[in-house]
Amino acid sequence: MSGLPSRTEPTGPTDPVGLEHVRTVADAVLYEGYLLYPYRASSHKNQSRWQFGVLGPPSTSPGSFGEEPGMAVQCLLTDPGGTPAAVTVHLRFLQLQVREVWRRDEDGSHTAVGALSVDGVSVLSWDEAVEREVGLSAVPLAEPSDHLYTIPGGEDTEPLSDTRGTPLGRIVRRREPLTVRIRTRATVDGGFVRLSVTVDNEHAGTAVGKDAAIRASLIGSHLILQAHGVRFVSLLDPPTEAAPAAARCRQHRCWPVLAGAKGTAHTVLGAPIILYDHPEVAEQSAGALFDSTEIDEILTLRVITMTEVEKAEARATDPRAREIIDRCEAMSSADLQQLHGLLRDPHAPTSPPGPEAAAASDLRDAEPAPFDTGGAPWWDPASDALVSPASDAVVIDGVRVAKGSLVRVHPSRRADAQDLFFAGQVARVTAVLSDVDGATHVALVLVDDPAADLHDWYGRYFYFAPDELEPLPVEGPPDP
Numbered sequence: 001m002s003g004l005p006s007r008t009e010p011t012g013p014t015d016p017v018g019l020e021h022v023r024t025v026a027d028a029v030l031y032e033g034y035l036l037y038p039y040r041a042s043s044h045k046n047q048s049r050w051q052f053g054v055l056g057p058p059s060t061s062p063g064s065f066g067e068e069p070g071m072a073v074q075c076l077l078t079d080p081g082g083t084p085a086a087v088t089v090h091l092r093f094l095q096l097q098v099r100e101v102w103r104r105d106e107d108g109s110h111t112a113v114g115a116l117s118v119d120g121v122s123v124l125s126w127d128e129a130v131e132r133e134v135g136l137s138a139v140p141l142a143e144p145s146d147h148l149y150t151i152p153g154g155e156d157t158e159p160l161s162d163t164r165g166t167p168l169g170r171i172v173r174r175r176e177p178l179t180v181r182i183r184t185r186a187t188v189d190g191g192f193v194r195l196s197v198t199v200d201n202e203h204a205g206t207a208v209g210k211d212a213a214i215r216a217s218l219i220g221s222h223l224i225l226q227a228h229g230v231r232f233v234s235l236l237d238p239p240t241e242a243a244p245a246a247a248r249c250r251q252h253r254c255w256p257v258l259a260g261a262k263g264t265a266h267t268v269l270g271a272p273i274i275l276y277d278h279p280e281v282a283e284q285s286a287g288a289l290f291d292s293t294e295i296d297e298i299l300t301l302r303v304i305t306m307t308e309v310e311k312a313e314a315r316a317t318d319p320r321a322r323e324i325i326d327r328c329e330a331m332s333s334a335d336l337q338q339l340h341g342l343l344r345d346p347h348a349p350t351s352p353p354g355p356e357a358a359a360a361s362d363l364r365d366a367e368p369a370p371f372d373t374g375g376a377p378w379w380d381p382a383s384d385a386l387v388s389p390a391s392d393a394v395v396i397d398g399v400r401v402a403k404g405s406l407v408r409v410h411p412s413r414r415a416d417a418q419d420l421f422f423a424g425q426v427a428r429v430t431a432v433l434s435d436v437d438g439a440t441h442v443a444l445v446l447v448d449d450p451a452a453d454l455h456d457w458y459g460r461y462f463y464f465a466p467d468e469l470e471p472l473p474v475e476g477p478p479d480p
Contacts, residue, residue, distance in 0.1 A: 053272035223270035
C-alpha cells in the first residue's frame, strides 16, 4: 500500500506493563452487566442481561430483538517512517452457554426442570457464558487483512448425585457455534496512519426468537490492539499536529483508548463503553461485582444484608455469583473500610511518564499522592487542612471573591429553568468550594431573598461557577 513500508517481522516493544494488565481492565468491560445485584435468577432485571458489546446474528426473525452484527473502530498511529510496522488484534467476547437441569425419573428417563435439590442445595437452570478470544498476530500495516474464525459449539453433560451416590439427574450445557470475521486496513492521513478494524458476526441461518438470537451472538465484544514498530496516538487528547487526523476517525459501537502503563502508547483498548485513556481497576476493589453503576462499598453492604434464602438462590444461580456472596461474607471490618477509597489531589504534580521501559510497579508513582487525612474519613472536609470554604477565595476579573463578597449572577452553564430567575440578581457569597476534580464552585444566597438568613442558617445555598459571576463593590451594589 502506498505510503506504508512492507515488512517481514514486527519491530519495537509492545506495552511493557504486559497484556495481562490490560486484560484485567478489559475483563471489567467483558463482564459488565453479566449478572446484576441481587445476583438471583428470579430477579426481574436479570431477565434481560448482556447489555454491552453484543454482536447479534445478521439474520433474525421479526421480534427476535437481535443486536447489530458488527462493530468498527478507527485508531491513529504514528508514521512508521520506513520502519516495518504491524499490529496484533485480540478480539475477546463471551459465548453464551445454556445450562439446563434434568431430573432423573423413576423409569430412568430424564425431564428438564427449572431447579433440582441435591443434598439440600439448589441447582438451577440458567444461561452462563464462556470466555473466548481470537485474533490476528502481527498483521502488517502495509497489507489489508481479512480473516474468518469459527468458534465451535458443543454439549457437555455433568451427572448429579447425592452424597450416597444415588443419581438424581444431570446438568446439560449447550453452546451454539459462532462465526466471526475480522478485517484490518490502514491508510495514510496527514502524516499519520489511520487503522480500521471491523468485526462482524457472520452466523449462518436465521435466528428465530429472542433466545436463539442471543445464543448466536458475541457478548461483551471488545478489542485489544498492540502496535509493533509504531505508536498509537490518543484520540481523546491528540497532539496539535494530529488533531485533524484524529477528528476524521470514525467509531461504530466501539471506542478506542490508550491502555497499559501511563506514558506508553503501544496498546489500545476498544470497548463498547467510552473510557478515559489508561483506565485502571481501583486497587481498593476486592473483586468483580458486574454492576458498575454502583460503587463496591454499596454493593458489598447490600450483599451482606441479603437473607440466607436470597444468598442461597444467588449461589445456585451462577458460579460467579457464588464467588461474590462468599467473598462479601468473608470480608473483615478492615476490608470494608478499605472500600471507602482515597482522596487524591487532582492538581498534585505527577511523576513524568518516564522511558518506555517503565514497569507496572511504577504505575502507582504516576498517580497523584493521596492526602494524609490523619485518620479522618476521606469524605470529611476536616480531612484536608488545605480546604477551608469559609475563608477560601477565588479571583474573578482580577477581584478577590470570598465569603461576604457581593456578586451579580449571570447564569450560563446549567439547564435548570430556575437559573433564569437569578439572571442579573445580586447575591452574597457564603463559601468558595472545590470538588475532587479541582473545579471551583461559589455558594450564594440572594440579597433580596426574604429567606436569605434562613437559607444561610440551614446551609441551603445556590452554586455557580466563577465565570457566571460579576464581582461588585462591597459597599453596595450598583444600580442595575
